[in-house]
Amino acid sequence: MQKKLLLALCAAGLLPQTGIAEVTGAEVGFxxxxxxxxxARxxxxxxxxxxxxxxIGPQFSVQGDLAQRYYGLTNWDGTTFTLxxxxxxxxxxxxxxxxxHDWLDNQDVIYYGLEFANKVNQISYEAAFTHFDSMGKNANGLTLRGGYAVNQQLDLGGRVDIVHGDGDNNYRVSGTxxxxxxxxxKATGELGFYDGDGMAAESFVGVGVKATFxxxxxxxxxxxxLQDFLPGL
Incomplete structure (x- = not known):
């Protein structure tokens, strides 16, 4: 029921709006x-x-994200909604x-945090601090992403993620x-390494396509x- 409600809310957001709020951007991708x-493939x-x-006015905005994920081998499926x-x-x-809120294999993870984004000439970057809470178990995460526009068509960048909780450290580093x-x-690609506490570092690769409006x-x-942090798991 929660998933259907979130889908309905996002669909309603695509309808014509009145008042001071207006759609300034959107994207959809795989x-x-x-x-x-x-x-491990x-x-x-x-x-x-x-x-x-x-x-909302000249300086304030509200953004909603919705993602559905399917995990091979485990046959799990997960949903993520962020405001x-x-x-x-x-x-x-x-x-x-x-x-x-993350829903994954009948488990819930609530998260919240602070974020910052900026663009200077051809360089864009963003940073976020996240606190995760799942049935009394807590973790903190730090995300850094950056990109450089080589020309009007090509951009190159990188990403670093760290999640620490209950004595476990998990790292993700990649080039994009x-x-x-x-x-x-836009077609996208990613190549990097994931290191979970207690396991050897694993390399991963990602590809995708994204439409922006x-x-x-x-x-x-x-x-x-948390599901955005996990690469291929």
Missing amino acids: HYSTLADAD DLNKATLGGALEYG HGSYRPTDAMAAGAFVG AGYEITPGI GNNNGVTFGGRG
Whole structure:
């Protein structure tokens, strides 16, 4: 029931709006990632997701993200919903807070935190601090993402994630790339390493395609949540 309600709310957001709020950006995409080791390629993840952002006046905005994921080998499926609120001191800079919910294999993870995004010339970056809470078990996460626009079609970047909880440390480090096939349609790629506490570091690879809409060429902030952190698991 919760999933159906979230889907209905996001669908309602696509309807024509009145008043001071207006849609400033949106995106929808598909992403597939898998561990690269030959013995671990059954550990993969397919994600279909989208996001919608409303501008409320000249400096405030609200963004909603919804993603559905399917995990190979385990046959799990998961849903993630995140709501962001942000303030823009300038056109290129945004500071905000977010709250969200992960549903995965009949387990719930509630998370919330603070985030920041900025763009300086050809360089864009964002950072987020996240607190996770699942049935009394807590963890904290730090996310850093950045990109450099080589030209109008190609951008290169990277991503670093750290999640620490109950004595466990988990790391994810990757390089990213995006190529605009046609205006508003971008192919994406990712290559990196995942290191979970108590297990050897594993390399992973990801590919995807994303469509962006609106004056902002998509939305301000990237995905959040524990399922966004896990590559191919």
